[in-house]
Amino acid sequence: MEPKIKETAWNPEIEKQILKQWEDSHTYEFKPQGEVFVIDTPPPYPSGRPWHIGAAAHYAQIDMIARTARMTGKNVLFPIGIDRNGLPVEMYTEKKHGIRMHETDRAEFLKLCATALDDLEAEMIQIMKNLGLSGNFSEYYRTDSEQYRSLTQATFIELWKKGLVYIANRPNNYDWITGTTIADAEIIYEEIPTKLVYMKFKIKDSDKNLTIASTRPELLCACQAIIVNPEDERHSDVIGKNAIIPVINREVQVRTHPSAEKEFGSGAVMVCSYGDQNDVALFRELKLQEIVAIGKNGRMTEVAGPYAGLKVKQAREKIIEDLQNQNLVEKIENINHRTPISERSKAPIEIIPMEEYYLKQKESVEKIKELGSKIVFHPAMHKQILMNWLESITIDWPISRRRFYGTEIPIWYCKKCSEPHVPEPGKYYKPWTDPSPISKCTKCGATEFVGEERTFDTWMDSSVSPLYVSKYSRDDEFFKKTYPTTIRPQSKDIVRTWLYYTILRCEQLTGLTPWNEAWIMGYGVDEHGTKMSKSKGNVIDPLPVIQKFGADTFRFWSASEINLGYDFRCSEQKIETTKKFLSKLWNISRFLSGFPVIKSAKTTPTDNWILSELDKMVAECKKGFDDYNFFVPSTSIREFTWNLFAAHYIEMVKGRAYSSSFSEEERDAAIFTLHKVLSTLLLLLAPITPFITDYLWQTLYSDKTVHKEKFPQSENREDWTRFTKTITEFNSNVWNKKKELNLSLKDSIEMNIPGELQQFAKDLQAMHNLTS
């Protein structure tokens, strides 16, 4: 019989035809019936070219989750969305057009942002399609669409009415480059070289000096207390006395507080509004009157006297100079200071009191711990990231931002009495340009309103993604069937933001968990283990890699390289060598395509042996699939296929399958077993490498797609795996012996088959041409 498969290698070009076939026959259409499985897909952010190869690997794996669920008979909702709100596109647009957002017409600026996003988004969608994602592309959503933003606004209005939103004037993390308040989660810390200035403070009514070391001398004008450690004997004599602030010449009291470290500087610390978070805590605890020394423009305010109007850095230089001129500096040390900076703009953040909207979260912490404890994490260890974060929440969530490209806060203020009003939920509101939907102030009865100009923190949008995909408030029946959703896949760096905020918001709105499972992935790093970044030049563009090697190769690499939850290395060379496995699978199939498919047969010991090994592997794969850890099935399938099935079994039964000196029954048993193993392998590999498996499945076994099939089950066969070691060792011995004697593999040789292997003797004799 002529082999059905002619080519000697898998051609990734075929992927395009298969993709079209899936699309034309709506292979992955979701029906909200039976057992449903809903994925809260992370909508990727098109922040620039190229898309991160680690992200592409991540989405390939999310698709494996979807396909795994389908192969266990579930109806899978795998939404595809694009996240389009937030700072990065604003910064990208500013740079691209050489403009400043706050100096540009708002409507004009928004248009430029949207255009920039469209281009980047198109490429992303193309990569996702090429990767073979079985998602719902026909209904892909954008977080800046009217429908999405109206949901964000509606959920805000709901929480507002529940009394969970308030305005407060509080010290805020402020990024003066981007001109906006930022949440704790957006702050990163960097070691920055800075001067630690030892300044001399005169003690009032005494000739004593107290030395205080600080990295922020420009905040002297905002100093309201000096603290020393109560156990620090060096300073016990000045406690309770007043010190005179150098240059400023104002008096402040010296107090004791345990947060003053004896080892740092001189042991005495000045408390200013606000040098760092510890200052904020001390002002609150000691009930000090705050002095606002730095303005929103990043310059010193009037209270700084001669330094008013200078930028923080300039003011620092100037005041150090003045201190030195007046002989008030003891010494200056150059140190590396761990400085909080804005994750986005990389500018040092300032702590400035500002009026912002807050969403209450402190009182939800216990409830979220309870929900969190019920969510199954894959891998389990990453639940700890959430729990640690919950432990450290101290303030409510500031949700307002002074930015343009985001969902507008739907509030109108009465022009007369400033009372805020929220409109009815369900529509998309743009208060900065829309006429007020409120006609009369509920407080004073006035009829003129002014719209809010600020937008929400982008996590306000992202945190309702499970509600959006399950059609919350849009389609009750659909929502009932799909919420809580099944699983949230995401990377581990945004557990404390996206994962946490989603649980918070969904709990506040529905009282339920957003999902039952969370699947947490590590980062993709380069081949040496360092983070990829544009500045280092070690970024790998996924598109050419996928075009060169094909999606299946990329996917199998992703599965076999990434151990769930751990960081993984990306190297083109590794991806290239993965291709060899697909080649192996292809050629095994090519060999089998020369034999008819036989549905049942009376198997021989050799057949029973490989079927028993197959059974064992199926059970192992199941464990991996159950945990959505594709490393487990991909590596065990590869090892079985290459090192047992191809290397030993196929070689052992080749003679029998070609039927030179065997009975018809024996021949059929070999052919039956060969097909049995291959078809099982194709089913197991279908979620990982959907293209090649579907092609081979349809060529060899069916006129229907493999992706409507179910996983094979372990058959609890009699265990023959105890022979594996002896068989492989015997084969190795023969090969070695022939090599020693300089014989070709087909030459005959005289060797004894060990007693244990007598039941396999006929196959072994034919395989090695034994004469004994």
Next chain:
RNA sequence: GGGUUCAUAGUCCAGUUGGUUAUGACGUCGCCCUUACACGGCGAAGAUCCAGGGUUCAAAUCCCUGUGGACCCA
């Protein structure tokens, strides 16, 4: 300072509840076209399982201490 986590051949990685000679891949080096595959086959070299201590008849595996890295928090 606290937490999570990691440490196994030149490189990457496996090692389930402790049990003979530590898994596989990449790379390297030999030999080989053998009727599925040279994108292949066979073989070889390459590991003080981070260090020290403890538990045990027995430790890569469990416990303690330390060192080094990654990430998070303060």
